[in-house]
Amino acid sequence: MESLSSAQHRLVAQMPRIADFEWVPVREAAGRYLAVDVVAEQDVPSAPVSLFDGYALHAPAAVDWVADVAGTTFAGEPAGQLPNQQVVWRIFTGAPLPVGANAVVAQESTVSAEQGQIVLKEAMKPGAGVRPQGADSQRGARVLAAGHRLDAAALALLTSVGRASVPVVRRPRVAVFTTGDELVEPGQPLPPGKIYDANHPLLSVSLARLGAEVVDLGVLPDDLAAIKSALIEQAGRVDLLLTSGGVSVGDADLVRAAVSELGSIDAWRVFLKPGKPLAYGRVGQTPFIGLPGNPVSTFVTFQLFVRPALRAIQGADAGLDSPVIRLPLATDYVAGDRPEFIRVRRVLSPSGETALEIFPNQNSGLLSSLAWADGVALVPPDQRLSAGSPVDYFPFDGWFS
Ligand code: AMP
Ligand code: MG
Numbered sequence: 422m423e424s425l426s427s428a429q430h431r432l433v434a435q436m437p438r439i440a441d442f443e444w445v446p447v448r449e450a451a452g453r454y455l456a457v458d459v460v461a462e463q464d465v466p467s468a469p470v471s472l473f474d475g476y477a478l479h480a481p482a483a484v485d486w487v488a489d490v491a492g493t494t495f496a497g498e499p500a501g502q503l504p505n506q507q508v509v510w511r512i513f514t515g516a517p518l519p520v521g522a523n524a525v526v527a528q529e530s531t532v533s534a535e536q537g538q539i540v541l542k543e544a545m546k547p548g549a550g551v552r553p554q555g556a557d558s559q560r561g562a563r564v565l566a567a568g569h570r571l572d573a574a575a576l577a578l579l580t581s582v583g584r585a586s587v588p589v590v591r592r593p594r595v596a597v598f599t600t601g602d603e604l605v606e607p608g609q610p611l612p613p614g615k616i617y618d619a620n621h622p623l624l625s626v627s628l629a630r631l632g633a634e635v636v637d638l639g640v641l642p643d644d645l646a647a648i649k650s651a652l653i654e655q656a657g658r659v660d661l662l663l664t665s666g667g668v669s670v671g672d673a674d675l676v677r678a679a680v681s682e683l684g685s686i687d688a689w690r691v692f693l694k695p696g697k698p699l700a701y702g703r704v705g706q707t708p709f710i711g712l713p714g715n716p717v718s719t720f721v722t723f724q725l726f727v728r729p730a731l732r733a734i735q736g737a738d739a740g741l742d743s744p745v746i747r748l749p750l751a752t753d754y755v756a757g758d759r760p761e762f763i764r765v766r767r768v769l770s771p772s773g774e775t776a777l778e779i780f781p782n783q784n785s786g787l788l789s790s791l792a793w794a795d796g797v798a799l800v801p802p803d804q805r806l807s808a809g810s811p812v813d814y815f816p817f818d819g820w821f822s
Contacts, residue, residue, distance in 0.1 A: 424691075425693050429726065436734050438734065439734055439736065447580055452632045454571070454589060454732075455567050455568060456589055456590045459587065462560065463583065464560045466557065470551070472551065473525065476526050476539060477509065477512045477518050478509045478510070480524035480547040480549065481545060482545040487541075491503065491504055491509065492510050493512070494510065494513070500517035505521075512525060523551070526549075564578055571587070594659040595731075596638055598639060598641050598664055599621050599640050599665045601618075603615050620665040623720055624719065627723055627724070628731075648667075657705050661710065661730065662708070664709075664710075665714050667714065668700040680704060681702070686701070686711075687702060692760065694760070694785075697713075697759070717790065720791055746814045747812070749774070750807075750810050751777055751778045753806060756806065757802065761783075761799070762800075764780040765779050766795040776808075780794060798815070
């Protein structure tokens with residue numbers, strides 16, 4: 422069996438990259454991936470500016486120096502000019518330094534003297550109190566590289582260098598279908614032996630949260646011909662074919678059979694619980710990922726494999742990082758023989774420390790456990806963990822970022 426990180430790296434390495442890009446306004450680019458490097462077209466700031474409200478001057482200047490105030494510059498005004506080095510210039514945060522000045526003394530480090538004069542209460546060195554030209558971004562230098570995921574900070578930076586729109590990778594299109602003769606769509610009556618198709622919202626909402634365009638193929642029966650025709654129809658039109666169910670080794674596990682007849686398939690045995698059966702393949706040039714059908718397994722394997730795959734498809738510069746926090750378990754846990762993601766939620770102990778409460782039944786069919794949890798914890802195999810043992814915690818919040 423293969424380790425989780427090896428399987429993740431192998432999957433990410435096999436994902437084709439989307440070559441198409443589109444220009445979108447910066448305000449609409451959140452969550453998208455930069456298609457090309459962005460270079461600053463001018464220095465930011467474009468001139469030396471004051472770090473605070475105070476007085477611009479020519480340093481060095483000694484303590485107790487008494488100087489006339491020769492003029493004033495507010496933020497947003499053009500720079501003034503020091504008439505000589507014996508005077509200071511009233512200046513406000515963000516305003517450009519007057520020509521001839523090289524430092525700013527904070528207002529609090531001065532006292533007013535005679536009309537229009539101040540006294541320095543601090544010795545000044547050149548450069549003090551000044552944000553130099555180009556301190557944030559330099560003209561001609563790369564501010565963000567292709568593959569950078571555009572979050573609020575990145576969009577603020579792009580705006581600061583004058584970009585109003587940016588080239589981003591086209592959104593990935595993902596065809597999704599769930600499989601199983603037992604599945605019934607919500608809103609329909611439930612005949613004996615059937616269950617509602619819970620994986621559908623699990624997958625389509627998770628995909629939408631990651632910025633993918635979902636091509637929804639509904640529920641397919643356990644029927645080889647029907648599964649094959651859905652796959653053939655979408656291959657070449659989408660960037661990823663995604664299914665749930667039908668990938669273990671039971672008689673009705675026809676998704677694997679369909680993909681292998683149409684293209685190539687590789688059944689992965691990941692050393693992990695849940696997530697041992699996972700199918701990866703291709704139909705033509707289109708990658709295929711087959712997730713297990715048990716809803717908790719579907720969800721966890723989606724986050725562990727589909728999320729990094731979608732990032733890779735969009736040319737992301739960082740593939741596998743999951744936010745991990747080390748937190749102690751609130752109760753004992755006896756681990757199984759594989760690394761296991763268990764459903765947990767954060768609780769405050771009486772002493773005010775955060776610990777992880779464990780859902781009492783870790784069966785991977787229980788959606789109630791997933792809704793109860795606010796994350797999962799990775800428990801190493803073959804261990805008897807006592808309350809207080811630290812484990813890696815993966816908050817669901819982070820999984821959706
Ligand atoms: P499978 O991987 O097809 O063998 O399915 C494993 C288990 O997950 C079975 O109990 C299925 O009934 C259940 N299951 C499969 N697909 C779904 C779905 N879309 N919604 C809810 N449960 C499902
Ligand atoms: Mg099935």
